[in-house]
Amino acid sequence: MQRLDRLFESSARSLAQRSSRRSFIGVLGRILTGSLLVPLLPIDRIHRAEAASGPEGSPGAAEKAPAAAKGKSASKAYTEDQESCDYWKYCAIDGFLCSCCGGSSHTCPPGTQQSVVSWIGTCHNPADGRDYIVSYNDCCGKASCGNCDCYRNERERPLYRLSRNNDVNWCMANTGSDYHCTVSVILGSAGP
Amino acid sequence: MALLGVTAAVGSAARAGPAQDYALHCMGCHGANAQGVPGKVPPLAHSLVRFMNNAAGRRYVLRVPGAANSMLSDAQLAAVLNWVVTQFDADELGATTPRFGEQEVAANRHTPMAGVLATRAAVLREIAAVGPAPATGY
Numbered sequence A: 001m002q003r004l005d006r007l008f009e010s011s012a013r014s015l016a017q018r019s020s021r022r023s024f025i026g027v028l029g030r031i032l033t034g035s036l037l038v039p040l041l042p043i044d045r046i047h048r049a050e051a052a053s054g055p056e057g058s059p060g061a062a063e064k065a066p067a068a069a070k071g072k073s074a075s076k077a078y079t080e081d082q083e084s085c086d087y088w089k090y091c092a093i094d095g096f097l098c099s100c101c102g103g104s105s106h107t108c109p110p111g112t113q114q115s116v117v118s119w120i121g122t123c124h125n126p127a128d129g130r131d132y133i134v135s136y137n138d139c140c141g142k143a144s145c146g147n148c149d150c151y152r153n154e155r156e157r158p159l160y161r162l163s164r165n166n167d168v169n170w171c172m173a174n175t176g177s178d179y180h181c182t183v184s185v186i187l188g189s190a191g192p
Numbered sequence B: 001m002a003l004l005g006v007t008a009a010v011g012s013a014a015r016a017g018p019a020q021d022y023a024l025h026c027m028g029c030h031g032a033n034a035q036g037v038p039g040k041v042p043p044l045a046h047s048l049v050r051f052m053n054n055a056a057g058r059r060y061v062l063r064v065p066g067a068a069n070s071m072l073s074d075a076q077l078a079a080v081l082n083w084v085v086t087q088f089d090a091d092e093l094g095a096t097t098p099r100f101g102e103q104e105v106a107a108n109r110h111t112p113m114a115g116v117l118a119t120r121a122a123v124l125r126e127i128a129a130v131g132p133a134p135a136t137g138y
Helices: A002-018 A021-040 A045-053 B002-011 B018-025 B048-052 B055-063 B074-088 B102-109 B116-128
Strands: A094-096 A119-125 A130-140 A149-151 A179-189
Touching: A094 A130, A094 A179, A119 B018, A130 B018, B018 B074, B048 B055, B048 B074, B048 B116, B055 B102, B055 B116, B074 B102
Parallel strands: none
Antiparallel strands: A094 A149, A119 A130, A130 A179
């Protein structure tokens, strides 16, 4: 028993000689500060939320996703109005609607050129219950239209998933790289 | 008119598989006919098959950022690449051209490539020494 006491006493004295309360408080402070910063790291929370609600492109997956993951226009209201951000085929759009800028939902306004590269995704059409492959082309060569700002970006991934991120000026490969507005071109129906 | 061509190309392949994976993960930049964008995005048509016939070219294709970092699984990536050459390079695709497999993709795509342009230039020189080379200028 005395031997055990001596062992604990010597290790406690040794620890006290090698460290100070001040350094302990410093280390503890660093750990606490570091823990507070962890939630600020660029972690893919959107995908995690969608994984919990259903597979990408699956019918109803977009509807089930939490509103927080859907950006400003999280409304589920069905509309036929192609000048409304809620129109179904705008589900992953990020920009000004060309239908409010002198063009249509799928054609660029006069004086602009359709981007040669684009973001392609799928949208669910509640009218027929099917998913469609949609190409979001920017219309380029004129200054920003400024009408009908639409930000939905459903199923977008963080910037480190570059091919699935829409914070890109798709006019980058055009001769005139000024962004004007965005169209949604249906390329076909998406399979299960 | 070009737009109609795009619609028809994807519309006819409206089911899950390599055609749809190509549309969702590759076509936005490489184009509906894998033609690329001159000076900006390298074409896959008449290029990918030439990489496939060369060992260094195969490794290069699987490690370029667009392929290596895509959200496709190893098996899906192999299937898409094989689909592209069948679809757009049928005239150059020989019976001896080895197709990509899941294991080959897995063994290569996770090794980062530091100098993409320098690697491409070196691979192109090697391929050009024995036959027609993939597109230059990228």
